[in-house]
Amino acid sequence: MEAYSTVRTGAYRERLAAATGLALALALLHLPFRYTVGTARLARRIGRRPLTHERAQALVAAVRHTARWWPGRAACMETSLGAVLAAALLGRRLNWCLGARFAPPPTEYHAWTELPAGDPVGEYTAAGWHHHSALTI
Amino acid sequence: MRWSAGWYGGTGPERRPAAGRAVPGLDTTWTSGWPAARVRATGDGPVALAVIGECGADETQLHQALGLVRAKGWRALTRWPGSYLVIARSGPTLAVIGDLAGQHPVYHRNEATGTWWASAASALAALDGAPVDAAALAAHLAFGQPDVLATRSLFRDVQRVPGGHLLLVSPKGATVERYEPVAYAPVELRQQAPVVRAALTEAVAARIDGRPVSADLAGLDSTTLACLAAQRGRVTAVTFADQRLRDDDLTFAARTNQAIPGLAHHTVPGAVGTVYYAGLDDPAASPLTDAPNAYVVTASIKRAVLDTVAANTPVPGVHFTGAAGDAVLSAPSSYLADLLRERRHRRAWQHALAHARLRRTSAFAVLARARPASKVALAEAWWQTAADLRQPARDWIPQAQRPLAWTPLLASADWMTRDVRAALADAVDRAAAALTDPPARLADWSDRQDLARVGANTTGWRALAHAEYGIDLAAPFLDNEVIRACLEVSADQRGAPGQYKPLLEAAFEASGVLPGFVLARTTKGGFNALAYAGLREHAPVLTALLGPSSRLAALGLVTQQPVAQVLARATAGQPTAQGALHLAVAAEVWLRQLADTPTTWWEEVNPHVEAA
Numbered sequence: 243m244e245a246y247s248t249v250r251t252g253a254y255r256e257r258l259a260a261a262t263g264l265a266l267a268l269a270l271l272h273l274p275f276r277y278t279v280g281t282a283r284l285a286r287r288i289g290r291r292p293l294t295h296e297r298a299q300a301l302v303a304a305v306r307h308t309a310r311w312w313p314g315r316a317a318c319m320e321t322s323l324g325a326v327l328a329a330a331l332l333g334r335r336l337n338w339c340l341g342a343r344f345a346p347p348p349t350e351y352h353a354w355t356e357l358p359a360g361d362p363v364g365e366y367t368a369a370g371w372h373h374h375s376a377l378t379i
Numbered sequence: 380m381r382w383s384a385g386w387y388g389g390t391g392p393e394r395r396p397a398a399g400r401a402v403p404g405l406d407t408t409w410t411s412g413w414p415a416a417r418v419r420a421t422g423d424g425p426v427a428l429a430v431i432g433e434c435g436a437d438e439t440q441l442h443q444a445l446g447l448v449r450a451k452g453w454r455a456l457t458r459w460p461g462s463y464l465v466i467a468r469s470g471p472t473l474a475v476i477g478d479l480a481g482q483h484p485v486y487h488r489n490e491a492t493g494t495w496w497a498s499a500a501s502a503l504a505a506l507d508g509a510p511v512d513a514a515a516l517a518a519h520l521a522f523g524q525p526d527v528l529a530t531r532s533l534f535r536d537v538q539r540v541p542g543g544h545l546l547l548v549s550p551k552g553a554t555v556e557r558y559e560p561v562a563y564a565p566v567e568l569r570q571q572a573p574v575v576r577a578a579l580t581e582a583v584a585a586r587i588d589g590r591p592v593s594a595d596l597a598g599l600d601s602t603t604l605a606c607l608a609a610q611r612g613r614v615t616a617v618t619f620a621d622q623r624l625r626d627d628d629l630t631f632a633a634r635t636n637q638a639i640p641g642l643a644h645h646t647v648p649g650a651v652g653t654v655y656y657a658g659l660d661d662p663a664a665s666p667l668t669d670a671p672n673a674y675v676v677t678a679s680i681k682r683a684v685l686d687t688v689a690a691n692t693p694v695p696g697v698h699f700t701g702a703a704g705d706a707v708l709s710a711p712s713s714y715l716a717d718l719l720r721e722r723r724h725r726r727a728w729q730h731a732l733a734h735a736r737l738r739r740t741s742a743f744a745v746l747a748r749a750r751p752a753s754k755v756a757l758a759e760a761w762w763q764t765a766a767d768l769r770q771p772a773r774d775w776i777p778q779a780q781r782p783l784a785w786t787p788l789l790a791s792a793d794w795m796t797r798d799v800r801a802a803l804a805d806a807v808d809r810a811a812a813a814l815t816d817p818p819a820r821l822a823d824w825s826d827r828q829d830l831a832r833v834g835a836n837t838t839g840w841r842a843l844a845h846a847e848y849g850i851d852l853a854a855p856f857l858d859n860e861v862i863r864a865c866l867e868v869s870a871d872q873r874g875a876p877g878q879y880k881p882l883l884e885a886a887f888e889a890s891g892v893l894p895g896f897v898l899a900r901t902t903k904g905g906f907n908a909l910a911y912a913g914l915r916e917h918a919p920v921l922t923a924l925l926g927p928s929s930r931l932a933a934l935g936l937v938t939q940q941p942v943a944q945v946l947a948r949a950t951a952g953q954p955t956a957q958g959a960l961h962l963a964v965a966a967e968v969w970l971r972q973l974a975d976t977p978t979t980w981w982e983e984v985n986p987h988v989e990a991a
Contacts, residue, residue, distance in 0.1 A: 309736065312732075346625055347908060347911040
């Protein structure tokens with residue numbers, strides 16, 4: 243579940259990247275979707291170095307925390323793209339996944355980030371992983 | 380069933396409750412099914428007092444309270460810990476006082492020669508076979524707020540005493556009188572925290588009497604009770620942990636068990652059968668209750684928990700549940716409408732931002748949802764509700780997408796026939812016209828209604844635990860003093876987003892009662908997986924239950940098509956009107972039980988026995 247985050251995480255550089263990444267994501271999602279996808283693909287080429295799971299968690303959480311003051315919508319779509327772009331700004335790489343979540347019901351559209359090895363980041367996986375990704379960038 | 384009743388009139392009644400025991404010191408007053416230890420009475424000439432249920436007052440306190448009865452200080456009689464019914468007589472005046480959560484409801488019937496009162500509406504209806512009141516049942520299904528048609532019970536000719544009121548009977552007749560203020564003067568959360576802690580501690584202590592103690596160890600609320608009970612002795616703690624739930628209750632329960640010495644922890648594994656809507660093909664399998672209750676739907680899960688308790692305690696004892704913890708410790712986002720009404724725009728904005736994150740939407744959308752309700756008072760809101768009922772039925776969208784309302788129309792309202800909707804609209808119009816001292820704040824109204832609903836439902840769980848296991852269910856969050864302690868903190872402080880149950884945290888931080896990691900917990904288990912599994916699995920039973928032979932359908936309260944749609948959507952794993960279906964199924968089971976389970980409520984009074 244995307245929850246309301248009250249905990250500040252990440253180092254200063256990460257928080258700055260998170261804020262910039264989220265701002266970019268919010269702007270991008272107002273444009274036609276092909277630009278969003280194009281930018282996400284570009285982000286993958288910029289960010290080449292791997293990211294540890296721990297830093298990835300911190301980055302995703304930092305984006306969610308930054309989103310607390312944004313008056314518009316800042317749900318899974320916005321924060322996951324924000325995290326991907328924030329990683330790119332730091333020269334790191336995260337995958338962006340769009341798909342559906344099946345459990346617990348009801349089925350919902352969902353967006354999340356993954357490490358290139360395929361681990362979801364910042365998602366509740368304690369009781370298994372019941373997502374299906376339709377598009378991974 | 381445990382119930383109490385009494386007669387106030389010139390001549391003695393011709394009937395008395397079947398297997399009823401007279402309450403000492405009070406003429407023509409009986410209890411039925413209550414053990415003697417739960418019926419305590421004291422008296423002094425024309426002044427008498429009895430408490431029935433779990434009451435924390437000792438003999439001395441009860442006796443001293445006779446002075447209060449003499450002075451007619453009724454509210455002071457409701458301030459002991461526990462959950463109980465009070466019957467007080469001061470000369471010719473008789474007061475019957477239920478509790479704030481409707482665990483001990485009061486009903487009455489006025490006859491030519493006097494007044495019958497009882498804690499069970501079905502019993503009073505059985506005096507002459509009064510039928511179910513279709514409009515009142517429609518209100519129950521459409522609103523889920525008991526006090527809209529305040530004085531109407533679910534039976535024709537049986538009067539209900541509304542929440543926060545008591546019944547007064549005197550030679551002039553029966554009246555209801557308010558004893559609880561409509562709203563409390565708000566107290567700062569920090570200042571109230573020790574009061575909440577004391578109230579909860581006393582509520583738990585009042586129920587521990589040497590019998591084995593067990594408790595749910597699941598969410599924050601039940602864990603609090605389990606830890607409080609563990610301070611006084613050994614507690615058999617049980618956690619229902621089903622693979623399908625995907626929550627972290629069990630993780631926290633295991634850690635709590637490590638940290639708190641008095642707990643003996645047991646896990647209740649889920650099974651194929653422990654889903655919602657199991658076992659409904661035989662309505663007679665659930666114990667009869669006085670009103671529809673939501674627990675018939677989840678009975679298989681409750682039985683699994685109680686089986687584990689029974690297997691691990693030598694004799695039946697007391698089982699603590701965290702029911703109603705949510706209702707008193709947090710608050711629904713409807714308080715945003717009050718912030719807008721009171722022009723506290725800055726706070727409204729800050730809270731709307733946080734609620735927007737929780738609900739995955741924008742702050743503007745959250746405020747837009749709250750605005751309509753902030754512009755009307757309760758009576759106007761009801762006139763609007765009545766007008767909506769006269770419109771054609773709506774298509775279903777999630778309740779969270781509809782504007783906030785004082786009395787929201789649930790999806791079940793759209794399943795009724797036009798005639799029933801029109802009759803309900805008329806009843807709501809009349810209720811709006813008759814409204815006296817309405818609450819000014821939406822939160823004050825909805826908090827009490829939520830509590831009354833939870834209270835009525837918990838009665839069903841209590842009946843199941845008692846009838847099938849001999850276990851007494853304890854739900855301290857529904858106690859008068861706990862409710863008062865919690866609701867004196869305003870809803871915008873209790874329900875402040877960004878902190879999960881701040882009132883509980885303030886009450887128990889650094890107290891050593893609860894481990895710190897429990898108070899820091901921000902997650903809550905959800906039963907959705909089992910609700911959907913049950914809907915899929917038992918769809919044929921539900922279709923039959925609410926099908927052409929349905930008693931609700933005969934009253935015009937459900938129609939076929941919407942029920943079929945709900946089940947189809949649930950089978951596909953899509954969001955649907957689960958809450959409305961849950962209400963309808965509970966009501967249908969209840970109606971079938973009423974018709975198919977003959978109950979002997981009364982017996983003829985034999986004057987020879989009376990004299991002896």
